[in-house]
Amino acid sequence: MNDSELDSIFRDDWPEDHRSGVVAVVGKPNVGKSTLINQILGQKVAAVTPKPQTTRRNQLGIYTVPEGQILFVDTPGMHQPVHKLGEWMVRDAERALKDADVILLLLDVSQLPDHEDRNLVERLKRLKDDTPLFLALNKADALKPGQRESHVSAHADLIEHDGLHVISALNGDGVRQLIDALMALMPLGPRYYPEDQVTEVNLRTVAAEIIREKVMLNTEQEIPHATAVEVESFQERDENMTYISAVIYVERDSQKGIVIGKNGSLIKKIGAEARAEIEPLVGTPVYLDLRVKVLPNWRTDDRLMSRLGFKTGKERKGR
Ligand SMILES: Nc1nc2c(ncn2[C@@H]2O[C@H](COP(=O)(O)OP(=O)(O)OP(=O)(O)O)[C@@H](O)[C@H]2O)c(=O)[nH]1
Ligand SMILES: [Mg+2]
Incomplete structure (x- = not known):
């Protein structure tokens, strides 16, 4: 075995400028958080249904490319809980905010913001410290002709943000650009999980x-x-x-x-x-x-x- 082969065994197999960090994906129930995680990973790791409150607990989606690794945390939809399970779910989602390098707030751009969106945004403002916040305006494929501009600006006005992307988690439109922008915000860091691992659950x-x-x-x-x-x-x-x-x-x-x-x-x-x-x-x-x-x-x-x-x-x- 020559020196360079030995070297490559002992050297970590990511570059020196490798980035890694945590993106908490939060939002109301049913806005498409789990669909987005599945789209980013190119395989289904999270349950998706048309019914609200599908996701019950935080779950990692691990996105790995040569230049970095993003740990996306899929969270239960934030809502007004009516039983203990609901309280547990909302607490779990809020917990994800604390560990995040970036918070990604998903909103349904095919609708205009409602009182639930406004309540959620007020709560986020109180919880988020100075963690960067990205808006992903999802379900762009479901916008009707003529709605785009007014719906986008109504959502953009909800809360101060560090980035805004109009996407379709369903068909992937805009998702690549969103991932690239998130990667650029990740701190320098190691590859936490092996490259072929997409989630931490068995x-x-x-x-x-x-x-x-x-x-x-x-x-x-x-x-x-x-x-x-x-x-x-x-x-x-x-x-x-x-x-x-x-x-x-x-x-x-x-x-x-x-x-x-x-x-x-x-x-x-x-x-x-x-x-x-x-x-x-x-x-x-x-x-x-x-x-x-x-x-x-x-x-x-x-x-x-x-x-x-x-x-x-x-x-x-x-x-
Ligand atoms: N048209 C359209 N539908 C979408 C899009 N993303 C998600 N959906 C649909 O929205 C519904 C909810 O998707 P989920 O991914 O389960 O939403 P969620 O935010 O994870 O919901 P909770 O886990 O309940 O908080 C499903 O029927 C999805 O197919 C999108 O980009 N466009
Ligand atoms: Mg979900």
Whole structure:
């Protein structure tokens, strides 16, 4: 082995001017935060549905290029909570602001700002210190002719900002420029995660999120929000089969009946849709065993929430 080969083994494999940092992606529910993270990473790591309050907890999306690494934090939508789970979600989102090098506030530019946007912006102003703030005006593809200028300026006027990008997280328009501008603001720093790692959660958790997304997409009203999913067993039996068993928790017997459906028709559909997305991730066929259980009012019960991973106070440490 010659000197330069030895050198390259001991040398870190990122350049001296490598940048890295944290971008907290925040905004109202349903503005497209998770869609944007998935678009940036080029693969699905976060659940996306047309229903508000899909994301329940902060989740990293790790974007790596030779010149730097950006740790995007997808957060639950900030809203006025009506139960303990909602309070937990909003607190988690607010926590993300503290560690951020840049805050990226997503707004839905296809609508004019409403009172929720104004409330959120007031809250952000109080919480954000002097962290740089970028606005991403999302859903530009859904603007109607003639709306663009007035909608953009109405959102731009909401809060002082250090950058503004009009984007479509859905089709990717403007996302490249946004990433480049964010990268330029990242401090010099190391590559924290290996280049092929896109998130810090394991496949088991991703599988649970996919199953929950399918339940949310196939149910209405309260059920999407009353559902939690726990993967109980995740075993790669051999290269031809991964066995996954998961429990779908709901809050009431009537909800259990709906999720199962007539002769099990809905749970079968949910299972088939989830399996189709989990299989390419695990790289084998999946045997997916789904059961539905009732955990009465878990969203207002500290103990049950904690069991489902929404830990409070000191319990959170080490999460
Ligand atoms: N037309 C259009 N729809 C979008 C765009 N981005 C997201 N959506 C849609 O908006 C809905 C909400 O997207 P999510 O990514 O789940 O939104 P979120 O901000 O993560 O929502 P919460 O997790 O509930 O806070 C989904 O139906 C997306 O398909 C976009 O650029 N254009
Ligand atoms: Mg989300």
